[in-house]
Amino acid sequence: MIGFSLRDIGIVARHDVTDSFRSRKAILWVLLYLISALAATFFFTIALREIESEVARLARIGETRQAGVMTQSLWESNSFRRMVEGLVGDRDLAESLIRKPPLVLFFGWLSLTFSPFLIVLLAGDSISSDVASGASRFILTRIDRFSWVTGKLAGQALVLLAAIVASGIGAYGVGMFRLAGFAYGSTAVGLLVACLKAWAYCLPFLGLAVGVSQLSRKVPLTRILSIVLYFSGSILALISDHMAGDGWRRIWELLYILLPQGHRRSLWIDDPQHLVSAGLFFVALCVLYYVSGYIVFARRDA
Amino acid sequence: MTYALRLRDVHKRYGRQVALDGLNLDIERGAVLGLVGKNGAGKTTAMSIAAGLLRADSGTIDLLGMGGFRPKLHRGRVTILPQDARLPTHARVRDTLVFLARLQGLTRLQAIDAADEMLTWVDLKDRATSPLGTLSHGMFRRVTIAQAFLGSPELVLLDEPTSGLDPKQVVQIRYLIRSRRAQATIVISSHILSELETMCDHVAFIENGRTIRDGKLEDVTNRQKIISYSVASETVPVEVITAALPDCGVHFSASAKLLTVSQRTESSSPADINARLLPVLLEHGVPILEIRLGSNLEKEYLQQVQ
Numbered sequence: 001m002i003g004f005s006l007r008d009i010g011i012v013a014r015h016d017v018t019d020s021f022r023s024r025k026a027i028l029w030v031l032l033y034l035i036s037a038l039a040a041t042f043f044f045t046i047a048l049r050e051i052e053s054e055v056a057r058l059a060r061i062g063e064t065r066q067a068g069v070m071t072q073s074l075w076e077s078n079s080f081r082r083m084v085e086g087l088v089g090d091r092d093l094a095e096s097l098i099r100k101p102p103l104v105l106f107f108g109w110l111s112l113t114f115s116p117f118l119i120v121l122l123a124g125d126s127i128s129s130d131v132a133s134g135a136s137r138f139i140l141t142r143i144d145r146f147s148w149v150t151g152k153l154a155g156q157a158l159v160l161l162a163a164i165v166a167s168g169i170g171a172y173g174v175g176m177f178r179l180a181g182f183a184y185g186s187t188a189v190g191l192l193v194a195c196l197k198a199w200a201y202c203l204p205f206l207g208l209a210v211g212v213s214q215l216s217r218k219v220p221l222t223r224i225l226s227i228v229l230y231f232s233g234s235i236l237a238l239i240s241d242h243m244a245g246d247g248w249r250r251i252w253e254l255l256y257i258l259l260p261q262g263h264r265r266s267l268w269i270d271d272p273q274h275l276v277s278a279g280l281f282f283v284a285l286c287v288l289y290y291v292s293g294y295i296v297f298a299r300r301d302a
Numbered sequence: 303m304t305y306a307l308r309l310r311d312v313h314k315r316y317g318r319q320v321a322l323d324g325l326n327l328d329i330e331r332g333a334v335l336g337l338v339g340k341n342g343a344g345k346t347t348a349m350s351i352a353a354g355l356l357r358a359d360s361g362t363i364d365l366l367g368m369g370g371f372r373p374k375l376h377r378g379r380v381t382i383l384p385q386d387a388r389l390p391t392h393a394r395v396r397d398t399l400v401f402l403a404r405l406q407g408l409t410r411l412q413a414i415d416a417a418d419e420m421l422t423w424v425d426l427k428d429r430a431t432s433p434l435g436t437l438s439h440g441m442f443r444r445v446t447i448a449q450a451f452l453g454s455p456e457l458v459l460l461d462e463p464t465s466g467l468d469p470k471q472v473v474q475i476r477y478l479i480r481s482r483r484a485q486a487t488i489v490i491s492s493h494i495l496s497e498l499e500t501m502c503d504h505v506a507f508i509e510n511g512r513t514i515r516d517g518k519l520e521d522v523t524n525r526q527k528i529i530s531y532s533v534a535s536e537t538v539p540v541e542v543i544t545a546a547l548p549d550c551g552v553h554f555s556a557s558a559k560l561l562t563v564s565q566r567t568e569s570s571s572p573a574d575i576n577a578r579l580l581p582v583l584l585e586h587g588v589p590i591l592e593i594r595l596g597s598n599l600e601k602e603y604l605q606q607v608q
Contacts, residue, residue, distance in 0.1 A: 134387025
């Protein structure tokens, strides 16, 4: 039976956030996400401009001064809509993609692709470092282990949210200055929603990192193990997505459901049913991963 | 008799290494007990098991009559100063104590009051907002001692509280711990036996994961039975002394210049023995340098382990 106290979880989470900022760990996270978003969005606008210039040259029409004008027109055309529908093979998904400003789509892809790796890289020692330094010994005579681990996870999740929102703000800033016909309102709302989706998608990966960091007091080991498991999971997701089918192949489908990647597609569809179901899966997978680590931690020496 | 801590037949191994091999220990409520033993004897393991940080392989642990360590029951009542444990260096002194006090169940205001009280006690009020990393080793140790006494705990486990400190800091820490006697049951592990002698009223010798002797300090060091006289002479009139103290055993070591008188019965008090012996020594011109009740802890410990 796992005992815990919501009050203690709250105290630990709050302290962990403060502690992360004081130790500059959180600042590192925020800067890392922000700089990545700034750089990636900047290169996205350059690439967009290059493509538009090339298209303008081929079509023998005048080039625009800023990137995005041609893309915006393309985005709104019926033929492009039909093309996207054909590409993704799903009308709802295509509709939902087309409705988003190009920058939001790019940021969504960027954050869903790279944020999980960053969180695994950064949170793989969240418990092991405290156990190794002995700092946990001052705490574990005061609260139960589960409350401590859960509080740490909640604190890291809040720092992660701050980092993702900072990256969204960075992308918005770059887009504002470098994209023509920048839709201030819809892009801001779209980016905010994309940030929340990316955060939800990162939760299982955070759960994985916190789960692994409970397995040993050796910090390098837990860091490496987190990264190895992240890549193994990604490869497994690709294989199971490819292999899933009827009959015995349903086992791959089942496996795919147990991986966060299995619910990633739902994040692109702006339909409450898909979003709520994906969100619940992400929370459940986060709990599943870190509780798996906790089962070992609860039985070992701290 | 009520006990603050009872360990019964506790075993613990680290791989093939046996740390505790059926350890038994009873610590009365209100006692200040010194855990004595060489490195690797099992002192730290015993304390960590009592505090719930390590899992015993077998055996029973009873803290404050409520069974083994359970955070819900024991938080704030049982605290520990872990050996060599570090706190985050960027954390502020008061914030750290407030955080730990809150985890003991105190409200924010109570936690601030408790932290301030402890900072005053360990004389670090002026460093309340300093990051822990800016403190000297001695100051840091005082913070960790402060956390162990936050919120009036009933059982405090102090693992090597003075290790790595300079003599002045050792005196400070010793003074702090002594000032808390009678307010809590305190268990102190240390290699420095003279230090334990000044702080403790009970003692337990641990060797190879077992308790080889425990009891009141005065019993272990025979304070009621032995009086040692350090003299500045290589000869003393042993026959005359034996005649003056027929109910005592008398032994003189010429090389150590130490006269030891041991009571065979409890008929005489140390004061009676002194009253009969000192005139004899002075009459025979034996200069007396020091009178000591009992033997010392170091001697008893060495005798026990040899």
